Amino acid sequence: MTVRKATDVFSEWALRDRDEGMEEGHAKSVNDMLKMVIPKFTSPFSVIDVGCGNGWVCRYLESIENCYKAVGVDGSKEMILKAKIKGDGEFHLAQLPFWKPSIKFDLIHSMEFLYYLHDPFEMLKIFYEEWLKPGGILIAGIDHYSENTISLGWPKALNVNMSTFSENEWRKAMLDAGFIDVKIQRVGIKEGFVGTLAMLGQKLN
Ligand SMILES: C[S@@+](CC[C@H](N)C(=O)[O-])C[C@H]1O[C@@H](n2cnc3c(N)ncnc32)[C@H](O)[C@@H]1O
Numbered sequence: 001m002t003v004r005k006a007t008d009v010f011s012e013w014a015l016r017d018r019d020e021g022m023e024e025g026h027a028k029s030v031n032d033m034l035k036m037v038i039p040k041f042t043s044p045f046s047v048i049d050v051g052c053g054n055g056w057v058c059r060y061l062e063s064i065e066n067c068y069k070a071v072g073v074d075g076s077k078e079m080i081l082k083a084k085i086k087g088d089g090e091f092h093l094a095q096l097p098f099w100k101p102s103i104k105f106d107l108i109h110s111m112e113f114l115y116y117l118h119d120p121f122e123m124l125k126i127f128y129e130e131w132l133k134p135g136g137i138l139i140a141g142i143d144h145y146s147e148n149t150i151s152l153g154w155p156k157a158l159n160v161n162m163s164t165f166s167e168n169e170w171r172k173a174m175l176d177a178g179f180i181d182v183k184i185q186r187v188g189i190k191e192g193f194v195g196t197l198a199m200l201g202q203k204l205n
Pocket of ligand 1: 006007010011022023026050051052053054073074075076079094095096097110111112113116117
């Protein structure tokens, strides 16, 4: 059977309201990830959420006093349709890595998106070089990685491409992309779940 496009699968999920369960399931990890970065912004900041799904993280970020711009991008038509219905934020329908924003951001956030790409390490380089302002920060979380053994069956179960790497490989990829002050940390740990692998890095000023 031909491998399916992740964005088609997630459009089906959106039509069946499975984005809501995902929002609930990811909330603890996203909360921990945002706690790692939001306090670093003492002046107004802009943010883009990559693989934003129904836009729930953008809507939360918009409510933070210091956040003057929150943008979402996702390749699923149905997810972006939902994001636009649920709020009046700026959302783009686009297949990555074949799109780039017209402005650079202080913060890039991403939850459960990177490993759907065939070359996520190249995406990290693009984020660094083309999407972030000098001194900007990337925080990205993934649940599919080598050490999370329960996730290793997901590509077959969903019939979707997933790029599988270990914690050390992700750390090296962040450094190779140019990021400094790289932190790789497990967050959102709960019973029966080894945690979301959160990667944090900063672009040189
Ligand atoms: C697991 S969902 C996570 C959604 C959201 N971040 C959340 O936590 O609820 C992954 C999202 O990434 C999007 N996605 C996957 N591959 C993509 C690609 N190549 N370009 C754009 N979006 C993509 C999917 O459409 C989906 O909405």
